[in-house]
Structures are given as structure tokens and as C-alpha cells.
Amino acid sequence: MSETRTFADVEEFTAAVGEPLGTGPWYEVTQDQVNLFADATEDHQWIHVDLEKAAAGPFGAPIAHGYLTLSLIPRLGADIYRIRNLRMGINYGLNKVRFPQPVTVGSRIRAHAELVSVTPGAQGSQAVVRWTIEIEGAPKPACVAETVALLVA
Incomplete structure (x- = not known):
């Protein structure tokens, strides 16, 4: 795990394109979270x-929704990096998302982040970050996703 990497501004962040941004701490996924996510999304699959x-099912335990794992990226990423002097950051979209392995309840996960690109635009800069969500002790990641954020300075 690395310390939170802090960038002074979008320009300094842009200079880090192609670099790993860091790895966050372990985070336990609980049944309470899964139940709350099921309620919020109305996805109560057994x-x-x-x-x-x-x-008794194929995974030997309840599993987190894939979209719950994906939605934890902001939480998991908060300990990896931050950009100062931003008015706001807005989720703009996703380029690619895969869920290679399910997260069983009680598992610990953590994120690795790599800055893929930063492209200036009229409303701000679009930053693409590749996230790999690792499951402690598992051979495959839980999620690999490229997020796109609009950074407004």
C-alpha cells in the first residue's frame, strides 16, 4: 500500500499519465452493504x-453485486490519490468494465489505479483511470474498469 498521492492541480495530474497512481488499503465487503445495495437497486437475487x-450455491457464500464492487471505486480510490484546486470532478462514463471473479461477502478488496490519459476539453479535462480491484488471496481481480471523469478546475 502506498500513501495518498496528492496532485497540486490538473496540470500536475496530467504529467502523471502512464504512471501507477498507487494501491489503497484493504476494505471488507459486508452483508449489510450487499443488502443495502440490493434494496437500492431492487436486485434481490438469492x-x-x-x-x-x-x-449451498456455486460460490459457497453470498456474493456482492458486480455493480456494488464497481460503485466502491470512489471509496477505494479516496486513499490512493487526490487533486487539489478542483472545483469539481464528475463521473463522465466508463470505457470498459469486467468482473473476472465474484467477491464473496466478508472478503477484503483493494484498488490499484493507473492514469491512462488526460484530455483537455471545453468544459474541463477528461481523465481516464484504469482500476483493478483485487480480492485478498484470490488469483483473479474482482473488477477491472476504466473510468472517465470530467475534472473542472
Whole structure:
């Protein structure tokens, strides 16, 4: 794990294109989170919320929704890097998302971030960050995603 990397501004952040931004600390995924996410999205599939059935199912335990894992990127990334002198950062989209391995409830995950590109535009700069969400002790990552954010200075 590395310390939080702090950039003075978008220009300094842009200079880091192609570099790893760092790795965050481990974070435990709980059943309470999964249940709340199921309620928020109305996705109550048994593999997420039925503890008995999920324990006897293909993963041996309940699993987090893939989109829950994806939605944790802002939380996991907060300990990796920050940019000062920003008015705001806005989610602009995703270029690619894959979920190679499910996250069983009680697992610990962490994020690795790499700055792929920063492109100036009329409303701000578009930053593409490649995230790899690792599961402690697992051979494959839980999620690999390229996020696109609009950075407004």
C-alpha cells in the first residue's frame, strides 16, 4: 500500500499519465452493504441476499453485486490519490468494465489505479483511470474498469 498521492492541480495530474497512481488499503465487503445495495437497486437475487441458499450455491457464500464492487471505486480510490484546486470532478462514463471473479461477502478488496490519459476539453479535462480491484488471496481481480471523469478546475 502506498500513501495518498496528492496532485497540486490538473496540470500536475496530467504529467502523471502512464504512471501507477498507487494501491489503497484493504476494505471488507459486508452483508449489510450487499443488502443495502440490493434494496437500492431492487436486485434481490438469492446469490446476494439468501445466506443459506448462497452457501449451498456455486460460490459457497453470498456474493456482492458486480455493480456494488464497481460503485466502491470512489471509496477505494479516496486513499490512493487526490487533486487539489478542483472545483469539481464528475463521473463522465466508463470505457470498459469486467468482473473476472465474484467477491464473496466478508472478503477484503483493494484498488490499484493507473492514469491512462488526460484530455483537455471545453468544459474541463477528461481523465481516464484504469482500476483493478483485487480480492485478498484470490488469483483473479474482482473488477477491472476504466473510468472517465470530467475534472473542472
